[in-house]
Amino acid sequence: MSAVRGFLVSEFEARVAQAQALMAADGLDLLLLTTEPEVRYFSGFLTQFWQSPTRPWFLLVPRSGKPVAVIPSIGAAAMERTWIDDIRTWPSPCPEDEGLSLLADTITELGGDKPVIGVPSGPESHLRLPLADYAALRASLPDATFRDDAGIHRRLRMIKSEAEIDKIRTACQMVSGVFEDWQSWLSVGMSERKVFRDFKIACMTAGADDVSYLVGGAGLGGYGDIISPPSDRKMTDGDVLILDTGTMHDGYFCDFDRNFAIGTPSAAVRSAYTTAYAATDAALAAARPGATCADLFRAMADVLEAGGAQVGDVGRLGHGLGMQLTEWPSITATDRTVLEPGMVLTLEPGLEFAPGKMMVHEENIVIGQDGAELLTRRASQELPVVH
Numbered sequence: 001m002s003a004v005r006g007f008l009v010s011e012f013e014a015r016v017a018q019a020q021a022l023m024a025a026d027g028l029d030l031l032l033l034t035t036e037p038e039v040r041y042f043s044g045f046l047t048q049f050w051q052s053p054t055r056p057w058f059l060l061v062p063r064s065g066k067p068v069a070v071i072p073s074i075g076a077a078a079m080e081r082t083w084i085d086d087i088r089t090w091p092s093p094c095p096e097d098e099g100l101s102l103l104a105d106t107i108t109e110l111g112g113d114k115p116v117i118g119v120p121s122g123p124e125s126h127l128r129l130p131l132a133d134y135a136a137l138r139a140s141l142p143d144a145t146f147r148d149d150a151g152i153h154r155r156l157r158m159i160k161s162e163a164e165i166d167k168i169r170t171a172c173q174m175v176s177g178v179f180e181d182w183q184s185w186l187s188v189g190m191s192e193r194k195v196f197r198d199f200k201i202a203c204m205t206a207g208a209d210d211v212s213y214l215v216g217g218a219g220l221g222g223y224g225d226i227i228s229p230p231s232d233r234k235m236t237d238g239d240v241l242i243l244d245t246g247t248m249h250d251g252y253f254c255d256f257d258r259n260f261a262i263g264t265p266s267a268a269v270r271s272a273y274t275t276a277y278a279a280t281d282a283a284l285a286a287a288r289p290g291a292t293c294a295d296l297f298r299a300m301a302d303v304l305e306a307g308g309a310q311v312g313d314v315g316r317l318g319h320g321l322g323m324q325l326t327e328w329p330s331i332t333a334t335d336r337t338v339l340e341p342g343m344v345l346t347l348e349p350g351l352e353f354a355p356g357k358m359m360v361h362e363e364n365i366v367i368g369q370d371g372a373e374l375l376t377r378r379a380s381q382e383l384p385v386v387h
Helices: 009-026 037-043 073-080 100-111 129-140 152-158 164-181 193-203 267-286 294-304
Strands: 032-033 058-062 068-073 087-090 116-119 147-148 208-220 237-249 257-260 319-320 327-330 344-346 350-354 359-360 365-366 370-375
Touching: 009 037, 009 058, 009 152, 032 037, 032 100, 032 152, 032 294, 037 058, 058 100, 058 164, 058 350, 068 100, 068 257, 073 193, 087 100, 087 152, 100 116, 100 129, 100 208, 164 193, 164 208, 164 237, 164 257, 164 365, 193 208, 237 359, 257 359, 267 294, 267 350, 267 365, 294 344
Parallel strands: 032 116, 068 087, 116 147
Antiparallel strands: 032 058, 058 068, 208 237, 237 257, 319 327, 319 344, 344 365, 350 359, 365 370
């Protein structure tokens, strides 16, 4: 596992060069980026200050040359520690002009009088500034063309570099160890809230940077709701517990779950666990370059359906993973995204094995030249039992 933090400048140079080649092919003069992962991908600007919604942040990628940051002055020192050297700031908050005039001037300087500006606009994207400010920006640049970025940002981020994969692998291995050491933080009679708290502490103790995502819960005979906050209900014999975590290392996530029986599990619970495990095996065998996300969905769905599950309305059975907890693509019946080496995915088969009772299993993989490599350490083939 890598202890190296951040990336070499050559990593960012390669990202920008790839983007610029695609921009030239698609007729774009600039990319306008406004969200945390977009800005970080091309700059290396890593901070939790994005959790404050007060200030907008902008990064412009021109068709040639290095990106230019247009950011609130409070972020100048942190941005100066990246490879970006053209950093333009304004004192913020300033609702009367929250960086818009500075941004417009920079766009004109970099893109000319009639720039064609690409903005990520497809699924799973958003614009991180007020709609009124976006309208004002466009009005201040009447000869500019604002259009979709042709999926450039999404295409680049979908294929991870070896350095990116190593960060995700580190997160996966770290949390795999915490799950495997469950006897040190999990026991009968604990409340859901304490389980969540102790698991997060164990991950942080193991070296995680943050455990910003943890969902799950316990239910008698199986769980149903796995996204609500944990309660003070104490786990008892017959419960099934799931913990699904997005733990971060150096700006990259793992995202996988583990299941535990509290006391002796029923035959139905054991069977559901076996089915979900077998569905993951089927996806691991199918995950290779040239296959599609729909192929992975079908491989898992066939096993789940053979086990008595209905998968028509479950949504997806996995997704992309990286700088964000969930990324493009989705493993659905209709997603024809072709798998390529360097894609990092979750495999997440789930089934309802009784009314209101679910079993979900999740692992993280990277697509290699010859097939899938597990980034997580595989869950126990038998459902762990907590006595």
